Amino acid sequence: MRILLYNPDNGVTRNFMPHLWMFLLQSLTPPGHEVLLIDGNAKPMDEAQIAQYVRDEKIDLVGIGAMTRMIAKAYRIADAIRATGVKVVMGGPHVTELADEALGRDGGPRHADAVALGEADETWPQMVNDAARGELKEIYLPVDDTGKERKPSLKQYPVIPWQSIDLEQFNLVPKTATKMLQKVGEGWGTFRIIPVESGRGCPYGCEFCTVTGFFGDSIRFRTNESVVNELLLLKARARKEKGQMAVFFIDDNFAINVKRTKSLLRDIIAAGAQVHWVAQISANLLRDEELIDLIAASGGKWVFIGMESIDPANLKDVNKGFNKPGEYAEVLERLAKRNVYAITSFIFGMDNDTTGVAERTLSQVRTWPPGLPIFGLLTPLPATPLYKRLEVAGRLTRPKHWQEFIPFAMAHTPLKMSIEEAHAEVKYGWAHAYSPEALAQAVDALDDQPLGYRINIFLARLCFRGIYFPMMGKMAWVKIVAQNRRTIFKLVKEAVFRHGLRQPRKPEGAVSYEETSAPETQVSA
Numbered sequence: 001m002r003i004l005l006y007n008p009d010n011g012v013t014r015n016f017m018p019h020l021w022m023f024l025l026q027s028l029t030p031p032g033h034e035v036l037l038i039d040g041n042a043k044p045m046d047e048a049q050i051a052q053y054v055r056d057e058k059i060d061l062v063g064i065g066a067m068t069r070m071i072a073k074a075y076r077i078a079d080a081i082r083a084t085g086v087k088v089v090m091g092g093p094h095v096t097e098l099a100d101e102a103l104g105r106d107g108g109p110r111h112a113d114a115v116a117l118g119e120a121d122e123t124w125p126q127m128v129n130d131a132a133r134g135e136l137k138e139i140y141l142p143v144d145d146t147g148k149e150r151k152p153s154l155k156q157y158p159v160i161p162w163q164s165i166d167l168e169q170f171n172l173v174p175k176t177a178t179k180m181l182q183k184v185g186e187g188w189g190t191f192r193i194i195p196v197e198s199g200r201g202c203p204y205g206c207e208f209c210t211v212t213g214f215f216g217d218s219i220r221f222r223t224n225e226s227v228v229n230e231l232l233l234l235k236a237r238a239r240k241e242k243g244q245m246a247v248f249f250i251d252d253n254f255a256i257n258v259k260r261t262k263s264l265l266r267d268i269i270a271a272g273a274q275v276h277w278v279a280q281i282s283a284n285l286l287r288d289e290e291l292i293d294l295i296a297a298s299g300g301k302w303v304f305i306g307m308e309s310i311d312p313a314n315l316k317d318v319n320k321g322f323n324k325p326g327e328y329a330e331v332l333e334r335l336a337k338r339n340v341y342a343i344t345s346f347i348f349g350m351d352n353d354t355t356g357v358a359e360r361t362l363s364q365v366r367t368w369p370p371g372l373p374i375f376g377l378l379t380p381l382p383a384t385p386l387y388k389r390l391e392v393a394g395r396l397t398r399p400k401h402w403q404e405f406i407p408f409a410m411a412h413t414p415l416k417m418s419i420e421e422a423h424a425e426v427k428y429g430w431a432h433a434y435s436p437e438a439l440a441q442a443v444d445a446l447d448d449q450p451l452g453y454r455i456n457i458f459l460a461r462l463c464f465r466g467i468y469f470p471m472m473g474k475m476a477w478v479k480i481v482a483q484n485r486r487t488i489f490k491l492v493k494e495a496v497f498r499h500g501l502r503q504p505r506k507p508e509g510a511v512s513y514e515e516t517s518a519p520e521t522q523v524s525a
């Protein structure tokens with residue numbers, strides 16, 4: 001069969017990274033089938049275009065995966081494909097929770113011929129075999145012979161053939177600049193951020209999150225060797241292409257078992273497998289100095305921290321009391337000392353939030369080392385404890401909010417402010433954290449650092465701004481460049497007159513990335 005795996009776009013931003021599930025299922029497909037991948041974020045298509053593609057490419061089976069916020073688009077695409085007579089199977093967190101919706105068993109229209117519930121590492125090959133025989137079932141469950149739920153072990157993780165996968169649609173460098181940028185440093189002809197998982201599961205059970213319910217509260221890890229080999233494969237490809245590969249460790253909490261994380265990072269360093277990487281780690285696990293040294297030495301550049309709120313009462317409400325706002329500053333300083341910076345994520349519209357929460361949050365953010373703050377709204381995702389609590393309390397204003405997805409819009413009433421006030425807080429957060437003045441301050445805060453660090457923070461801020469303020473198209477970029485012309489001029493001036501004079505700060509005794517990494521992974525500084 002010719003199989004197409006498709007992930008819809010979110011209609012707002014161009015995602016910076018492809019979705020792992022597509023590469024994973026491609027690698028787990030039984031031999032004898034050809035698998036094509038389209039990520040709508042990188043290659044946007046409407047219903048008519050995808051139907052045409054399926055006809056032109058003579059596709060026999062389509063697999064669609066989607067988060068809740070993309071599910072309406074996923075259903076529209078599925079409907080268009082099914083109308084061509086091709087079967088559609090769906091998987092991922094949303095249809096796992098609401099399989100009846102996808103299968104049209106809840107009174108609504110049917111969108112999928114079959115759904116895979118939960119982790120599909122073991123059920124995907126069965127689905128493919130059944131489809132090839134024309135015997136597709138409606139529901140595939142990850143269960144053992146006795147019918148008990150089975151979470152796939154990650155000990156026998158498939159080798160994703162990164163050396164040969166067509167990654168053209170995921171290149172973040174414009175084609176027109178490729179030739180020229182291949183000659184810069186060790187080569188910047190391509191730049192891709194690749195998702196890699198080292199483990200699955202999270203025991204914390206935060207109220208708004210689907211992860212503990214979906215992946216379970218016990219954690220499964222890949223072997224260090226398999227992760228290291230994957231990084232080496234990515235590095236080799238980047239080198240061959242005269243380009244760059246950065247890695248996003250998509251584990252929900254990369255340091256959930258600190259001992260194991262340290263051992264993985266040591267193995268990465270020992271194998272010379274460092275690439276620049278970003279990972280999600282909760283603040284409570286970033287107290288360990290040795291861990292932070294290893295993060296920096298193994299190529300860690302950004303840590304995503306779900307801070308959620310600076311108000312302990314809010315954190316307690318959503319079962320995230322292990323976050324201690326009092327230690328946020330210290331954690332960020334500890335990282336910044338090793339030139340590791342943080343993407344700090346905040347949620348507004350929590351039950352103890354009142355108007356002014358954005359400014360209160362920003363007034364703390366401004367005292368921290370520069371990073372990338374992001375702001376969202378508390379969203380009741382299906383089957384989360386939060387959804388159930390709000391449903392019972394009669395507080396859901398749009399119980400099926402995903403059927404008509406609106407970015408940055410609440411689906412329930414907060415307790416101490418109105419929905420409109422919560423929306424205004426998010427807007428305030430984005431507008432003030434990403435204003436030309438805020439960008440200039442972030443660059444100035446790294447004044448004692450080499451130019452590369454300042455350029456990095458500036459470019460990263462420009463890109464992150466696009467999460468809230470859509471920056472699709474050339475005009476949007478022209479406008480933003482004009483608004484930030486002073487900072488750009490300052491950076492260019494320095495590049496011309498003073499480049500290379502400074503060395504990055506290094507804390508006493510810390511192992512630096514520069515000392516341990518192979519030269520071809522050097523990017524900035």
Ligand code: B12
Pocket residue numbers: 010015017018019020021024062063064065066067068069089090091092093094116118119120121124195197208209210211215250251252376381382
């Ligand atoms: C990496 C990640 C991101 C990345 C982007 C996604 C990417 N390019 O990979 C970033 C950081 C940008 C991101 C952003 C957001 N994310 Co996110 N993200 C993740 C994360 C941590 C890992 C995803 C992953 O690769 N998992 C590993 C793979 C192997 O698992 P999987 O995708 O579930 O796939 C398995 C099964 O589901 C199934 N499967 C999946 N698809 C399909 C399709 C078919 C056909 C079949 C048969 C099977 C199948 O098979 C796979 C193998 O078992 C997950 C949490 C998690 N652990 O999954 C959250 C998660 C997916 N994100 C979530 C959310 C809410 C968001 C945001 C909305 C957050 C926000 N408030 O802004 C944004 C929206 C982004 C957007 N594009 O619009 C939720 C989604 C919940 C839901 N019901 O939709 C999750 C589950 C986390 C959570 N807190 O609950 N995210």
Ligand code: SF4
Pocket residue numbers: 202203204205206209210211212252253282306
């Ligand atoms: S720590 Fe992160 S992944 Fe784990 S339950 Fe909380 S929000 Fe979800």
